Amino acid sequence: MKLSPIVATLVISISSTSYAFSLQNPADNDTQNLVWTGHLSPDTDSAVSALLAAHIHGGTATVAEQVNPETAFVLNYCKVDAPRVENDYSSFKVGLVDFNQTTQLATSIDQGSIVAVIDHHAIGGSPINTPQLVAMDIRGWGSAATILADHAQQLNIKLPKNLACAGLGAILSDTVVFQSSTTTDYDRQYAEKLANMAGIKDINSFGQQMLIAKSDLSHLSAETILTMDYKNFEYGGKKVGIGVAETLTAQQLIDRKQELLSAMTAYKKANNLDHLFFSITDTKNKKANLLWVDNSDYQVLKSAFKTASNNDMLTLEGVTSRKRQIGPPIQQALENK
Numbered sequence: 001m002k003l004s005p006i007v008a009t010l011v012i013s014i015s016s017t018s019y020a021f022s023l024q025n026p027a028d029n030d031t032q033n034l035v036w037t038g039h040l041s042p043d044t045d046s047a048v049s050a051l052l053a054a055h056i057h058g059g060t061a062t063v064a065e066q067v068n069p070e071t072a073f074v075l076n077y078c079k080v081d082a083p084r085v086e087n088d089y090s091s092f093k094v095g096l097v098d099f100n101q102t103t104q105l106a107t108s109i110d111q112g113s114i115v116a117v118i119d120h121h122a123i124g125g126s127p128i129n130t131p132q133l134v135a136m137d138i139r140g141w142g143s144a145a146t147i148l149a150d151h152a153q154q155l156n157i158k159l160p161k162n163l164a165c166a167g168l169g170a171i172l173s174d175t176v177v178f179q180s181s182t183t184t185d186y187d188r189q190y191a192e193k194l195a196n197m198a199g200i201k202d203i204n205s206f207g208q209q210m211l212i213a214k215s216d217l218s219h220l221s222a223e224t225i226l227t228m229d230y231k232n233f234e235y236g237g238k239k240v241g242i243g244v245a246e247t248l249t250a251q252q253l254i255d256r257k258q259e260l261l262s263a264m265t266a267y268k269k270a271n272n273l274d275h276l277f278f279s280i281t282d283t284k285n286k287k288a289n290l291l292w293v294d295n296s297d298y299q300v301l302k303s304a305f306k307t308a309s310n311n312d313m314l315t316l317e318g319v320t321s322r323k324r325q326i327g328p329p330i331q332q333a334l335e336n337k
Contacts, residue, residue, distance in 0.1 A: 023057065037094060040232075042065060043173065044210075046098040047082065067082055069228075073210060079165075095118070097118045118136075143174035181320065230242070238275060241277070257312070288319040
């Protein structure tokens, strides 16, 4: 099946009196002092998409915080240098990848400095609010890396073998090796193309190695696990945190439930959150095991998922995606209160 890149695509190319940036004609862009970055607590798609955007559109790839173990595995496997860790974005023009929410934005980024957004998430909650027009491409695909692979193809930009490998890893990460409900035919199509460029013959084997690298969290503290794949949201005027640990060995984390609950209680108080949730996502058996801090959090979950738990963990069969299956019901429950 041949897929058209035009479907599900929103691209706005703009010219501003202060700065012009085009996603369609990167040769025309002034990329001096331009950096690309993803959300706080960067995952593989966020970090690799910054690398892809910098290669395709110019500028420098950065992350706001250190990459996680899975991302480190992918970059090492593909022989790619990690994006630069940037602590102060105040002097840069900034392109955002893999997010559009202010709650996930590095605090030193002035929204007036944002020139582009390349993302695959809904524009809800608390999206960026810029005083200037911004070049934007948001599509309902499984990963931002898939969108950037399409950019490279449409612009006839050849990706080097190691970056194609990392791009494949980003797609496999966000789609949980094509098991997530967010997976589209575009993700499968571009994964095949990137695998061919990278010389990877067995996509599933690579994906399984990534899942294994992501799964062993025994050496990490509960506090680290909570925020390793974590995002802040604003739903119905409430500050909401949702952390996720995707693992093949879910029982290993379930056995540490009390440690995680203690870490969650402290984190919720320290960050003045209205609600905090954490999913031990069992990628082997395709289910989410949700933890919460207190009764107010639990009431939100009961309303969101129309079910009650007999203990201090809510298990949801067939749920693997924060973006599509966990976040939206929580958002609806809070906004309909």
